[in-house]
Amino acid sequence: MSTSQQRSNRYQVLCIDDEPGVHQALKRELGRLGCRVHCAENGADGLDILNRESIQLLICDATMPGMHGVDVLMTAASLSPNTTRVLLTAHCANPEVVVPAINGARIFRLIPKPWPQGAIRQLLMDVIGMHPRKWSKQKDRIQERLVTDAPD
């Protein structure tokens, strides 16, 4: 673990998507779960952020101007192997996108667009579940929200 990772106690997520609307929606969802969310509109800018910050979770779109999302994820896999990689795309049924994403970029999860209610929260719970001690605060926060948001 690097020192910067030890210093920042917030779970950091990077969202790469060419739709600003998606940035805002993910910022809301993940922000409420105690995450710090960085956003980039294309692969090159996103990889810059990945290089600079210590990012725990990368959520990446497939079709974007410039680099394709799967190529971004493959580069991310070698650039920052400890960052969990997730593909968020409307092309979930397209094997030309999905197969290289799973076998090549070794993504942790494939999330469809539009994403189902609760999908992002479940994703966060699962990735944090892999390092429960390191991210105990985030886990508490999610538990807290689960309790408060639960229908009466």
Next chain:
Amino acid sequence: MNEAIPLSEVLELERCARRDAERRLDAANADLASALAELQSAQSKLVHSDKLACIGQLAAGVAHEVNNPVGYVSSNLNTLGEYVADLLRYINACRTLVIDCANEGRTIVESARNVETLADAIDLDNVVGDIEALLAESNEGLSRVRKIVGDLRDFAHVDGPDLALHDINQLIDKAISVAWNELKYKADIVKEYADLPPVACFAGRIGQVLLNLLVNAAQAIVDRGEIRIRTGQDGHDVWVDVSDTGCGMAPSTIERIFEPFFTTKDVGQGTGLGLHMAYQIMRSHDGEIRVHSEVGMGTTFRLQWPISGPTEGNKVDDDANAR
């Protein structure tokens, strides 16, 4: 042997033969007429199937275009639901405080503390500060969905047999909107529209031609380029230019592009009917489609037809096609 056949019998035989020939001629004529009708209906189906193929090809892209806003709008609505739940809790706490104040009970301080703690827990400042932005972004997303679905519906709609007056610049904008997913990663779109009078045309078919030209232009661009759309008036005619900075075509290709089933695209990518149909559609408008292209420089297609629409003869032709 060799008895002479009576003249009346000869005449009768000849009459029979003639009647028989006439019957066969009538039958052959009827066959030809039904073959012609079949051909006409096949051609009209071809026009429609090319349009459907084009729309089908674009539908996947349109779905993607719609999935983005639907994705973030749904997410926003869920978040808004959480905001509302939090705000209701906060409002209830405030009401308790107000009631306690009214009663001047000893619980006031405790209630006030409750309200403050709750404000912290639900991140009240953030919730209150974000609601307007959340609603505005969601509204924008829904408008996008509404627009693209409406534009696609306008395109899939089959024209009636009658000509109608249309705003050609608006028609181009709709074609761009439907083809947007094919265009946005390939090209910057530059519009140079002239002020045009209403133009008589079959909007669905002119739209089909425009869609074809736009998709072709995007596919001709390898990496990223520019698609420029210009409109103008030339005497009694209206014209539309669609130019791309794509790979261009060799003269041997240009010679054949309007032939049916001629395509340079990969299997499954093109029907080879798009430009042939464009040619037919422009002819049915008493107009024409012209092309200027240089390898490595790009291609310009020009559509030109009378502002008043095609003359009667062609309208009848078109009626047959529309059926």
